[in-house]
Every structure is written in C-alpha cells, then in structure tokens.
Amino acid sequence: MSISSRSPSKCDKNRKTCPPGHYMNECADNEGYECLQCSVDTFQPNPNRLGDKCRVMRSCGDRYKEYASYGDTVTDAHCKCMKGFHFENEDQRACVPNRECGKGYGQATYGVCESCLEKQMYSDVKDRYQQCKPLRNCEKENRCVAKKSNGTFDNVCGPVVRDINDCSSVVEKVDDNVSNKYLSAIIGSVVGVFVIVFIFIIILLARRRRAQRRKNAQKPLTSEQLEELKHKLLDKCEKDESLCKKTLSTAFRVTEDRIDRQIWNLPQELFRSQPGRYEILVKKYTESHEKYAVNGYLRDWKEWSGSTHESVKELFHCLRQCKRDDITYEVCNQLRDEVDISFDVEANINDMGGNNRAKDSLMYDIRDILFPCAKQSEKKGSLGKNEQAETTHKLLEISQSAPDMDSKAAGAIYREHPLPSAPEYVDDNNTIIEPNIVDYKRQFSCPVQCTT
Structure with missing residues (x-):
C-alpha cells in the first residue's frame, strides 16, 4: 500500500503530533515536521508534540x-x-x-512472609523460595476430607463416596492407576500372543510353500526346458572348473548305466579326431564287461581331453551323435539341484543369482503370502512367452533301449565269442568258416569289422 502524503515519515507543515513509538522532528528548509521512529533502546508510550523525546528503556543487567x-x-x-x-x-x-519463611508461610511481594492458611493454601517447607500452594479440593473428587490442613500440609482426602454429605457411603473402587496397569498388561499379552501366532502361521505356510516348490522342481521338464538347462550348465562350466569335473563324473556314471546298444558308437564319436584310436580301444576292452569297457573308454578319453569346459561340451556332442540326448538331459537334471540353477514352472530356466537366490529364501515366501499381488505382477513381467501347462519328461520320450531287431539286420550279427575281425580260412580246402549266427548278447558284444 502506498504511503499517504500525511504519513508520519513525510514532512508536513500542518503536523501537530506524532503517534506512540515516534518523536517529532523539524524538516530542513522549514518544510514542516516529520515523525521519526524511536531507536532500539528507547520508547515513547504516548502521542507527543515537538520537543518530546523518546525515553530510555530500563536496563536489567544489574546483579540478581x-x-x-x-x-x-x-x-x-x-x-x-x-x-x-x-x-x-x-x-x-x-x-x-528474601527472608526465610517457616512452614505455613510463603514468599509474598517485596520479601514479606504471608500466612498460607488465611489464603486457604499451605506451605510444607522452610526456605527462601516457596510460595503458598493451593489446597487439594476433596469435594471435587467426591471425597470427604480425612484430615484438614493447618497450613503446613495439604488436605488428606478419604475414599470416594456416593454422597459428599455422608462420608460413610464409601464406593469400593479399584485405584485408576492399578486398573490401567492391569488393562495395559492384558492388552499387551493378547497382542503379543496374536503376533506370535501370526508369525508362526506365516512361517509354517512359507515352509510348506518351499517344500511344494522343491517338489515341483522335480517335475518333468519339456524338451525346450531341458535344452535350455543344458546350455545353462555349459555356461556355468565355462566359469567353474570344479563344476566341469562334477559334470563329467556324473556323465560317466549315467552313461555307464544307460548307453545300451550305442556302446560301440560312443568310442567312435569320442575319438573321431584320432584315427586308429578307436580300434585300439575296442581291442583293449574286448574281453571286459560292458560297464567296465564303457568306463575304460571314458577314462582314456578324459586323460586325452582333460576336465575342461570344452570336454563337457564335446561329450554332450558325442552323446547327441549317438542319438542319446536322454543321457545328456539326465545328467543336467541330476545337477539341477546341486549347482546354482533353478527352474520356475512359469518363468522358464533361470540362473540362481542375486534376485533368484532371494526368491528361494524364507522371507521371499513370506512376502508372497502377505502380498500375493506383488508376486502376480512379477510373474507377468518375467513371463517371456506362453507355454503349455502340461509338461512331458524328455527322458520318457526317448527309449532307453533300441527296438528289437531281426537277427539278420545290419549291425545285429555278433560272434558268440570274441574272435579276430578278419575272416578265418581252413587250411586244407581254403574255405571260409561260417560264423555261428546268434542274436545280440550284451556280455559278448563285439562288432564284426572288416580289415584290408
């Protein structure tokens, strides 16, 4: 708001007085009078005229x-x-x-000791500080005065009564503080028990969910999931040498149990890059039991190739060439729980790192129970593509043994006992001895080979 032309801070020839807090001052060149505000240490309580000055404020810096x-x-x-x-x-x-006032007297103005009883008050100490204090009003509390004050102590009230004029009509009532304490204790106990039961139920449900999830983790996987699991295992082996050794050890054991009729294809594929090594190995383990022979092939191949990521990759490739991907998938399936790889039925294969490790924790299960909406939104974000609800086990899709073959079919003719692979001639008439044709017998499995 703009300052008026008649504002106290402006010169005015017709000015007669100034408001409180200001003093009148004559302007230069006889232009009139102006009102100036008092300084910090001065004041002016009244309207004033020319010649009235601001008063000096009182100082309180003296002793006491x-x-x-x-x-x-x-x-x-x-x-x-x-x-x-x-x-x-x-x-x-x-x-x-102050002078010292005794009991029943309190400090008054200018150090005078006044009687507290005359003012319906009391003072229970003797000192130079305390003033008279008001008495307790028992009637407001529906109590009778048990002991009336004489000015040196407070009134003593009796129990609560129904009628203030009849002090015998006492109402039995538990003290408010005691009742509040009991009530607080009861409420605290109930809340504590409820919280404990709630936590126990949540933990129990979370443990059941974890057990169910572990059970679901053993459910059959689809072909795509098993293949993805194999790639994840190979990626892990590339970074972890100890995992390579574990994978090869598991693969050897499963191969010995399941290789079946591909027992001769396996060494061919293992030593395809080393011509002639295959024939040497077959001859070396000709008289050995089939499981021992397979173990020997694999051990000799391991000594040559080592226990590296490339070795694991090559072994899986050889099993594929032998049309035994089921062995590879069985190895991956067995290592699924032993290495840091997890499978989510709705979110495909995942590495068990960072967030996925947290998902396998008890706190993550508790979060899913308390906040199911968060889990649903997370599933929607992580679901890359729709998969069929039903899953089939790759290991059940592939037959572990080849179908029955006719005894004259290719590859089904074996000698009853291991013999040299070249034809055997009779000395007298140079005729070839016809082999005794028998069906396949695993304990005498040796291929018929032709040499130059």
Whole structure:
C-alpha cells in the first residue's frame, strides 16, 4: 500500500503530533515536521508534540536481575529478580535476598512472609523460595476430607463416596492407576500372543510353500526346458572348473548305466579326431564287461581331453551323435539341484543369482503370502512367452533301449565269442568258416569289422 502524503515519515507543515513509538522532528528548509521512529533502546508510550523525546528503556543487567520482557518502541522493558531475591520497592532499582519463611508461610511481594492458611493454601517447607500452594479440593473428587490442613500440609482426602454429605457411603473402587496397569498388561499379552501366532502361521505356510516348490522342481521338464538347462550348465562350466569335473563324473556314471546298444558308437564319436584310436580301444576292452569297457573308454578319453569346459561340451556332442540326448538331459537334471540353477514352472530356466537366490529364501515366501499381488505382477513381467501347462519328461520320450531287431539286420550279427575281425580260412580246402549266427548278447558284444 502506498504511503499517504500525511504519513508520519513525510514532512508536513500542518503536523501537530506524532503517534506512540515516534518523536517529532523539524524538516530542513522549514518544510514542516516529520515523525521519526524511536531507536532500539528507547520508547515513547504516548502521542507527543515537538520537543518530546523518546525515553530510555530500563536496563536489567544489574546483579540478581533479569529481563521479564524486553519491551519495544511503545513499552518499557520490565525486570525481575532471580529466584530467592525480591525488589525493595516499586522502582525496581535493586534486588535483595528474601527472608526465610517457616512452614505455613510463603514468599509474598517485596520479601514479606504471608500466612498460607488465611489464603486457604499451605506451605510444607522452610526456605527462601516457596510460595503458598493451593489446597487439594476433596469435594471435587467426591471425597470427604480425612484430615484438614493447618497450613503446613495439604488436605488428606478419604475414599470416594456416593454422597459428599455422608462420608460413610464409601464406593469400593479399584485405584485408576492399578486398573490401567492391569488393562495395559492384558492388552499387551493378547497382542503379543496374536503376533506370535501370526508369525508362526506365516512361517509354517512359507515352509510348506518351499517344500511344494522343491517338489515341483522335480517335475518333468519339456524338451525346450531341458535344452535350455543344458546350455545353462555349459555356461556355468565355462566359469567353474570344479563344476566341469562334477559334470563329467556324473556323465560317466549315467552313461555307464544307460548307453545300451550305442556302446560301440560312443568310442567312435569320442575319438573321431584320432584315427586308429578307436580300434585300439575296442581291442583293449574286448574281453571286459560292458560297464567296465564303457568306463575304460571314458577314462582314456578324459586323460586325452582333460576336465575342461570344452570336454563337457564335446561329450554332450558325442552323446547327441549317438542319438542319446536322454543321457545328456539326465545328467543336467541330476545337477539341477546341486549347482546354482533353478527352474520356475512359469518363468522358464533361470540362473540362481542375486534376485533368484532371494526368491528361494524364507522371507521371499513370506512376502508372497502377505502380498500375493506383488508376486502376480512379477510373474507377468518375467513371463517371456506362453507355454503349455502340461509338461512331458524328455527322458520318457526317448527309449532307453533300441527296438528289437531281426537277427539278420545290419549291425545285429555278433560272434558268440570274441574272435579276430578278419575272416578265418581252413587250411586244407581254403574255405571260409561260417560264423555261428546268434542274436545280440550284451556280455559278448563285439562288432564284426572288416580289415584290408
């Protein structure tokens, strides 16, 4: 808001007075009079004329004195004495010590000891500080006065009564503090039991969910999932040499149990890059039991190729060439729980790192129970593509043994006992001995080979 032309801060020849907090000052060149505000340490409580000056404020910096209020340009400052002191008179010039008042008397103005009983009050100490204190009003509490004060102690009230005029009509009532304590204890106990039961139920449900998830982890996987599991295992082997050794050890054991009629194809594929090694190995383990022979092939191949990521990859490739992917998938399936690889039925194969490790924790299960919406939204975000609800086990899709073959079919003719692979001639008439044709017998499995 703009300042009026008649504002106290403007020169005015017709100005007669100034408001409180200001003083009148003559302008230069006889242009009139102006009102100026009082300085910090001065005040002016009244309207004033020319010649009236602002008054100096009272100072409270003397001994035993302190400010009650600091004042402003309109009001003066007010002082008070420190505890145990009082002003001698109204001018507040100096503070002097209080006199000591006995019991039943309290400090009054200017250090006078006044009777507390006359004012329906009391004082129970003898000192230079305490003033009279009000008595307890028993009637407001529906109590009778058991012991009336004489000014040196407070009133003593009796129990609660129905009629204040009949002190014998006592109402039996438990003390409020005691009842509140009991009520708080009961409420706290109930809440504590509820919380404990709630936590117990949540933990129990979470454990059941974990057990169910582990059970679901053993459910059959689809072909795509098994293939993805194999790739994840190979990626892990590339970074972990100990996992390579574990994978090869598991693969050897499963291969010995399941290789069946591919017992001769396996060494061919293992040593395809080393011509002639296959024939040497077959001859070396010709008279051995089939499981021992397979174990020998694999051990010799391991000594040559080592226990590296490339070895695992090559072994899986050889099994595929032998049309025994089921062995590879069985190895991956057995290592699924032993290495850091997890399978989510709805979210495909995942590495068990960071967040997925947390998902297998008890706290993650508790979160799923308390906040199921969070789990649903997470599943929607992680679901890359729709898969069929039903899953089939790859290991059941592939037959572990070849179908029955006719005895004259290719590859089904074996000698009853291991013999040299070249034809055997009779000395007298140079005729070839016809082999005794028998059906396949695993214990005498040796291929018929033709040499130059």
